[in-house]
Amino acid sequence: MDALEDYHAVLSTLYSLLSPILYPTLRFLNWARTLLLPLLRPLLLQLSNAAHDSPAIVSLGVLLVTLYISMRVMGFMQRMVAFGARVMFGLVFYGAIVVGGMMVYQRGVERSVGDVVGWVGEVQRVWVREYGRWEEVQNQASGGRGRGRGRW
Numbered sequence: 001m002d003a004l005e006d007y008h009a010v011l012s013t014l015y016s017l018l019s020p021i022l023y024p025t026l027r028f029l030n031w032a033r034t035l036l037l038p039l040l041r042p043l044l045l046q047l048s049n050a051a052h053d054s055p056a057i058v059s060l061g062v063l064l065v066t067l068y069i070s071m072r073v074m075g076f077m078q079r080m081v082a083f084g085a086r087v088m089f090g091l092v093f094y095g096a097i098v099v100g101g102m103m104v105y106q107r108g109v110e111r112s113v114g115d116v117v118g119w120v121g122e123v124q125r126v127w128v129r130e131y132g133r134w135e136e137v138q139n140q141a142s143g144g145r146g147r148g149r150g151r152w
Contacts, residue, residue: 015022051058104112 051061100112103115107115
């Protein structure tokens with residue numbers, strides 16, 4: 001009850017500001033209800049009788065609504081994960097550009113290029129060494145029958 005008392009001034013101000021919009025909208029909704037209710041009442045009555053006579057239809061409807069809502073939630077979660085991944089990759093990319101620029105500014109172009117070439121050479125040596133090691137493991141596992149065949 002305290003929350004309602006706290007927001008009373010805000011709500012009354014909003015009501016007075018929104019009343020030019022609320023009155024025509026409420027008048028239209030009331031008109032639509034009085035116009036559509038006599039037309040929809042027989043259909044709604046038949047629908048409720050069918051649901052009462054066959055509870056399997058209600059179960060199927062609940063299942064479909066649950067499936068629809070869960071798919072919407074999963075889509076929302078997928079979009080949130082994609083957004084987070086896009087933000088993180090952007091931060092890493094632009095962070096690497098800033099760090100590279102700071103390295104070039106501090107050390108000079110020649111030393112920076114030499115460092116990058118040395119680093120790439122070391123990565124290549126490690127890659128080739130590990131590739132050879134794992135190829136030996138694969139050949140031993142296949143019994144030495146030539147190149148290893150895919151087991152999958």
